[in-house]
Amino acid sequence: AQKVTQAQTEISVVEKEDVTLDCVYETRDTTYYLFWYKQPPSGELVFLIRRNSFDEQNEISGRYSWNFQKSTSSFNFTITASQVVDSAVYFCALTQPVNNNDMRFGAGTRLTVKP
């Protein structure tokens, strides 16, 4: 069975603060893919990043960075110097090659960045 847990339901920060969104996953497979999606107020989900289970290198893209740690089954997402436009619901998700068509999503974390 595969499962994704995002324990933080809502987070509120003030602009320019750094914020980390937590994601913990469960899977019995050694090969899997992890994702982050952003859902802005407009409602449409937007793909942010994909990681496969064999690549534990952290990734940085502008103000966004991701920390993948297999030892703790976590794939955390950090936004540095947050901006109001970062306000959205963020989803972590997991798939396995054996069942690539069943992407399991976490419950999401609603981030509010206040000016």
Add this chain to the structure above:
Amino acid sequence: NAGVTQTPKFRILKIGQSMTLQCTQDMNHNYMYWYRQDPGMGLKLIYYSVGAGITDKGEVPNGYNVSRSTTEDFPLRLELAAPSQTSVYFCASSSAQGFTTGELFFGEGSRLTVL
């Protein structure tokens, strides 16, 4: 650029009524999906299709039906609507091997209320 288009955006149904949510994509993607999003529950896969004429059940298919007569269209039919089907529905598409790239393209969602 249209991408994935869903209609209608909002709909109120009475218990027992039926309706079809329309989904069209113009990216020539083979894979298409229907998800439902309930508050605090993330997204759950209802049905998916890997190509015209091929569909399969996801995690929560009961109460729904789909068809895929063309590459572009993937309608979702609700028969005998129930209050438990009150949700936001998302259609998504991806090219072949989409999950290996994580590039799921989502529509803007359809908010359905069953009273």
